[in-house]
Amino acid sequence: QVQLVQSGAxxxxxxxxxxxxxxxxxxxFISYDINWVRQANGQxxxxxxxxxxxxxxxxxxxxxxGRVTMxxxxxxxxxxxxxxxLTSEDTAVYYCARTSWGLDYWGQGTLVTVSS
Amino acid sequence: xxxxxxxxxxxAVSLGERATINCKSSxxxxxxxxxxxxxxxxQQKPGQPPKLLIYWASTRKSGVPDRFSxxxxxxxxxxxxxxxQAEDVAIYYCQQYYTSSWTFGQGxxxxxx
Numbered sequence: 411q412v413q414l415v416q417s418g419a420x421x422x423x424x425x426x427x428x429x430x431x432x433x434x435x436x437x438x439f440i441s442y443d444i445n446w447v448r449q450a451n452g453q454x455x456x457x458x459x460x461x462x463x464x465x466x467x468x469x470x471x472x473x474x475x476g477r478v479t480m481x482x483x484x485x486x487x488x489x490x491x492x493x494x495x496l497t498s499e500d501t502a503v504y505y506c507a508r509t510s511w512g513l514d515y516w517g518q519g520t521l522v523t524v525s526s
Numbered sequence: 527x528x529x530x531x532x533x534x535x536x537x538a539v540s541l542g543e544r545a546t547i548n549c550k551s552s553x554x555x556x557x558x559x560x561x562x563x564x565x566x567x568x569q570q571k572p573g574q575p576p577k578l579l580i581y582w583a584s585t586r587k588s589g590v591p592d593r594f595s596x597x598x599x600x601x602x603x604x605x606x607x608x609x610x611q612a613e614d615v616a617i618y619y620c621q622q623y624y625t626s627s628w629t630f631g632q633g634x635x636x637x638x639x
Contacts, residue, residue, distance in 0.1 A: 445628070447576075454619065455576065455630040457621075457630060511566070512566030512580075512581040
């Protein structure tokens with residue numbers, strides 16, 4: 411069965427960076443794009459960007475341009491999302507999701523807390 | 527970016543009754559090459575990731591109960607739960623994947639009256 415398993419919760423100081431991993435199984439990793447979506451506590455869903463695991467091509471929401479990097483390691487079927495220059499506004503649950511028509515399978519989410 | 531606006535923000539429906547959620551996009555999401563609308567609906571329960579219910583505006587994902595249906599075209603869309611069950615209490619989001627910059631609606635909370 412398709413599974414996306416994300417890395418554990420992180421606590422970071424303002425100005426730091428965080429790198430979240432998303433390990434895929436149950437399907438051919440390079441055949442489906444991976445998107446990243448975040449959700450602040452009690453808030454809605456915010457799309458961050460996408461990555462083609464086959465080519466490494468990425469597309470980022472304008473809000474995160476210059477601050478986010480999405481990469482992958484195809485040998486271990488894992489996608490990564492790195493966010494730099496963290497502020498308290500980046501405190502949220504970060505999700506990876508496989509792209510089919512819409513986002514058909516999601517990781518369990520990774521809580522990133524930014525606090526001094 | 528395309529702005530997705532859902533209405534209402536919340537609604538309370540009796541068990542077995544119909545729930546209707548609307549979603550309006552700031553521009554058409556009709557993909558001319560296949561005449562399909564690039565619109566998806568998700569259900570999110572507390573403490574869980576969202577779950578895809580509907581894509582191409584009206585195609586149910588495999589395994590989704592048939593009481594969930596999607597309709598609409600162009601800029602106006604609807605998610606209907608034909609007979610609300612207790613397990614349907616959740617927040618529902620629409621999302622467009624028409625442009626390269628995807629966007630979600632703000633969410634609609636569905637509760638039992």
